[in-house]
Amino acid sequence: MTDATTELTAEQIVDYGMPVGLAMSPDGRLVAYAVRNTRKGEPPIRSLWVAAADGSSAPRRIKANPAPISSLRWAPDSQSLICMLGGKLHRIGLDGGEAGAAGEPLTAWGGAISDQWPLADGRTVAVAAEDEPTEEDERREAERDDARVWGEREPLSRLRLLDLDTGVLRLVDGLAHRHVVDAAQRPDGGPLAVLTWNSPDLDPGLYNAELHLVDPLTGAVQDLGAVGADAGSPAWWSVDGAWHVAYLAVAPPGLVEGRAVLDVTVPAAGVAPAAHSNLTAGMAVCPTSLVQIADGPPLALFADGLDTAVHRLDPVERRFQRLSGLDGLALSLTASRSGATVAVVATTAYAPRDIHAGPPAGPLLRLSDTRPELRRITWGKQERLSWKAADGLALDGLLILPPGRSRADGPFPLVALVHGGPYDRYADELMLNPVISGQWLATGGCAVFMPNPRGSEGRGADFAATVVGAVGEDEWTDIVSGIDLLVAEGVADPERLGIAGWSHGGFMAAWAVGQTDRFKAALMGAGISDWGVQTALGEWGLQDSALGGSSGWEGPGPHRHDRLSPVSYASRIRTPVLIVHGEEDTNVPFGQAVLFHRALRYYGVDHQLVAYPREGHIIHERNHQLDLLRRSREWFDRRLGAGTG
Template identity: 35%
Template structure:
C-alpha cells in the first residue's frame, strides 16, 4: 500500500476487514440512469478499464448492457434520451467533460457532436431539438461541495477575480456547429430546467459554493436575456421544474439541499405555496400539467409516489433500501407514460443494480447483475432506535457480522452534512466505505442519524442550526449507551470516526468524553474560525449553521471558538488518526494541520496522513485502500479491534 500500513491481510480481524474493503473496489455502480421514453431500454454510465467511464444501453427485455460504440480516448459522464428516442451524451476526451453528443439507430451511430466552453454539469432536452447545457468555467469550484475540488484549468499562473469563474447556461441546437450562450450577467447557475423556450434556474451572485446557501429562483428568457426573480430564501433550493404549458413551476426547498419540501409557484400571479403533505423530497418531475411524481428519503429508507400540483398525495410508497442518483440522492427516470421508473437500487443484502418499478408502487426489482458475485459480502443490518437528550427518539443502523459471543467492539461512524443521513445500503458509501469492512472485522458498527439528519422532516434537520456539536453529539453518545446497556457493545472497546461534519463530530466528541479508545477524523473541521475564511463554503454554510455568528466580531469569534476542537485540545486523551486530501477546498487541508498541531502539543497520540491530488473524499483506489488499512491498524493498535 502507498506509504505503508501496519495491517497485514494474512491474519486477524483487521485483515478480514481489509479484504472486504479490497473486494468492494470491484463494485460497478451504474450512474446517470435514464429510462428510454418508451420504457424498453435504459442508458447509464459504468466504470471502464480505459481512460474513463463509458455509456451503456440496457435492453430491458434481454437484461444485457451493451457499451455505446467507443471512440478511443473518449469517456462519458451523463446519459439522457431525447423525446424522439435518440441518445444524448456528455463526453470528454481530456480533463474536461466538454462535448455534447447525439447517437441514433440500433447501432447508436454518432449523429452530432459539439464542444462547449467549460465542463458540462447537466443536459436538459426539449422537444424542439434544443438542449440546455449547464456548464462550469474552467477553474471554478465544483458543483456544490462535490469532492471539494476545482474544475480542471491548465492556466499557469491561476488568476481569480470575483465573478470571473461562473456556472453558465448555453443552448445547443442539434446540428448547429456551436452552442449559444444564455445571458445570466453576474450570476452563477446551480441548477436549471428548460421547457417551451423558457429556463427556470437556481442562481446566486456569489460564484463559490457558499452562494448556494443564498440562492434565488429566476425565470429566464434565453431569446431576449430577460429574467425575473420568482423567490429568494434563507434555505437552499434544488430541482427546479417547469410544468407543461409554462404557467406553473415547482422547486424543492431544504437545508443544505439534501432533501426538502416542494414549493409551487404560479408564474402568472406570482403566488408561492409550500406543499407540506410530503417532506424530504430529493427529486421530482411533471407527469402532466396537473400531476407530479416525487422521491426522497424516509427514515433510513426511501419514499416516492405521485401528487397533484396543489399538493394532494395520490400515491405514496416507502421502501427500506437506497435509491441512487444525482449527488448520491434518490432520483428516478420515468418513461413517457409515467408508468415505469428506472433507478439504481440497493438493499442491505443486494449490491446496487439498475432496477425498475411502477411509479406509483415502488416495487423495485433489479434488472442487471453487474455485482452479483459481491452479495457474499453482505452483513446483518437492522434499524435501531434509542432516546436522545430531551426524550427525542433517534434512529440509526447497526451492522454486525457472524455470531455474537458477548459484547463486541463498537465503532460509531458519524455522517457528514450535518444534514445528510445513513440509509440502508449494501455498503454505505461515506467515510471511505468503511462501515461494511468494519463489521467484517468483528465490530458492531453504529451509523447514527442524530438531529440535524435528513429523513425525518425539516424540523428535525434544522434542529442542529445554532447548536452544532450539542444535541447532535448527545444523540450519538446516547446511541452508544443504548448498545452498551443492550449487551451489544463493549464499553471498553469503542471508537468514533467520520468524514466532513462527521470528522468534526468525531474530533469534537473526544474533547467532550473519554469513552472512546480511538478516533479517526477524515476531512473534518477542526477550527470554525479559520473555516469561516478559508473554505469554499465560507460565508454560506457557516452563517447558516452557526446562526449568523460573525468571525469579524468578538462575539462571533467567541461563539465559533467555543465549538472548535482545536480550542479544547487540553481535554483530549483519545488517540486520533487524521486523514485528509491535499486539494480539499471544502474543509481545506489546513484544518488537518491545525488539529494535528493542537493534539500533538497537548501530548495526544496522533498521526496525520495527507493524500496528494485528493479533495474532500478519496477517489484513487490506492489511496482508498491505504486509508482503510490505516484505519483498521489504528483501531487494532489502540485496543478497539
C-alpha cells in the same frame, strides 16, 4: 442473504462497478445508465448501458470510454442519447455510434460546457456554457499575466441555445449576467424554467439563486424571483389551466435546515410573481429527487427514515401523497414522459447499488447486475435500531455485527461511525464505502454503530433544523444514548469503544474525544476542528457559519463557534486520534487537520496525521483508498483488540 463463502477484502471494496448516471427514455421503453469500473493497474473506465425498462432483455453496453460520462439525457424521440463525454457534448445512437458526424462533438464551442437539456423540437439543446477564451485570455495564460480580482471576469456558465444542424450556440442575452445551474422546458414545448446563481462559487452563488422563464424562440426572459439555497430540479405542472414551477431547495430564509419542494405559480407577462410556497411543510420525510411529468403533477423521491418512498403531488390539495415504499436507499429518480414508468438506483442491506424500474406504485424490477462477485461475500449481520434521545426524541440507525456472529456472542468492541452532512443519513443499504466502510470494520471483528442523530435527513425539516448553531450538542448526546443502549444490551464492550467519521462525521469524532475519555480510539476523516476557520476558508462559507453559530466577524468574541469547535477542547483529549485528510480538499481545507494535529502535539496526545496528496474532500485514488481502509482497521484493531489481521 444469498449463500456466501468468502471474506470481504479491501480490493473488493475499491475495485468495483457502480451506476453513476440514470435516464429513462421519454417513451418509457429503455433506461440508460453509466457505470464506472475501477480495477487494479487500470484507469477507471466509464461505460454506457441501455436496459429494457420491463426487464424483457438483458442490459447491453453501447459505449465504453475512459473519459467521464455525465449529464446523460435522451433526445425527445427516444432514439438517441445526448451526454457529456470528457467535457464535450455528444449524441450517441443506440448502436453505440455517433448520431451525426462519427466521433465528433456536437459543437466546436471552445468554452467549457457544464450541463445540457435537449428541447422538445428535437433540433435544439439548451446548454450552460462558459465564454470561449479570447486572444487576450490566451495571452494572459501563456505569459502567466493572470492576477485575479475576485468577483471580476468570473467563468459564468451562461445559457446558450445550440442548433444541432449548424453546431452554433446563441447566447440568451437576458441571462448573460447569471450563472446557470439547472433548467427544464415546459412539457408542451414552451418556455424553459431556469435556475441561476449570481456567481459560479458556492459562496455566494448558492445563496443568491433566482428562477427565470426563458422563451427558446425569442430569448425573452421573465424573472420569477429569488429561491432558497441549494436550489435544483425545476419541474413544470399545471392545475385549473395555470402553470406552476416546483423545485427543490432549502426553504428560505434558512441555509441548512434540509431541502423542501417549493412552488410558484407562473404569472402573466408583466405581472409580479406570487410568493413561493412550501409544498412539503410539516412532512416528516425529506425530498431527494423531483421529476417533471408531461401530463400530470411531478413525482418525487423522499428519504423516509431508513427507507425511501415514491410520492406524487396531489394538484388539488397541493400536498405529496405516498405511492410506494422502497426498502433501503433509492436515488436519482427518473421517469417516462407519461410518468407510467420510473427508474432509480437502489441498494439494500446486502445488495449493492443497481438500476431498478417499474410503475411508480411498485414493484420495481432490478435491471442491472453490476457487482455479481459480491454474492459470495459473508456479510456482517445488519440490524435496524431505534432508541430515544435523552429528551425523548425518537431516533434510528443501524448496527452491523461481525460476520458469522450474533448478539449472543457479545459484547464486542464497537466503533460508532458517524455520517457526514450533518444533513445526510444512513439508510438500510449495503455499507461498502471505499473511504470508511461499516462492513469492512465489521469484518475485522468490531460491531459498528451507525446512528442518525438529529440534523440528519429523512425525518423532516424540523428534525434537520435542530443542529443549526448547535452542532455537537444534542446530536452528540443522541449518539451517546445509542451507545449506552448497546452497552446495556450486552452488544458493546464499554471498555473497547471507538468513534470515527468523515466530513461532519470527522468533526463529531474530534468533538467526542474532547467531551469524554470513554473512547479508546478515534478517527477524524476530513473533519472540522475550528468553525471560524471553516467559515473563512471552506467552500460553503455562510452555511458553515450557520452550523457553527457565528462567523468570527461579529465582534472580538468569545464567539459561539469557539464553544462548538473541537480544537477548543484539545487540552482535555486523552484518546488516540488518527487524522486523515486530502491535501487538496477545498470543502474542508487541509488546514483543519493541521490545526488539530498541532494542538494534539502540543498536549502530547497519541495521534497520527496522514495526508493524501492530490486528493480533495473524497479520496479517489485506488492506492489511497486501500491505505485508508487498511490503516483505519488496523488503528481500531490495535487499540480496541478487535482481532483484525
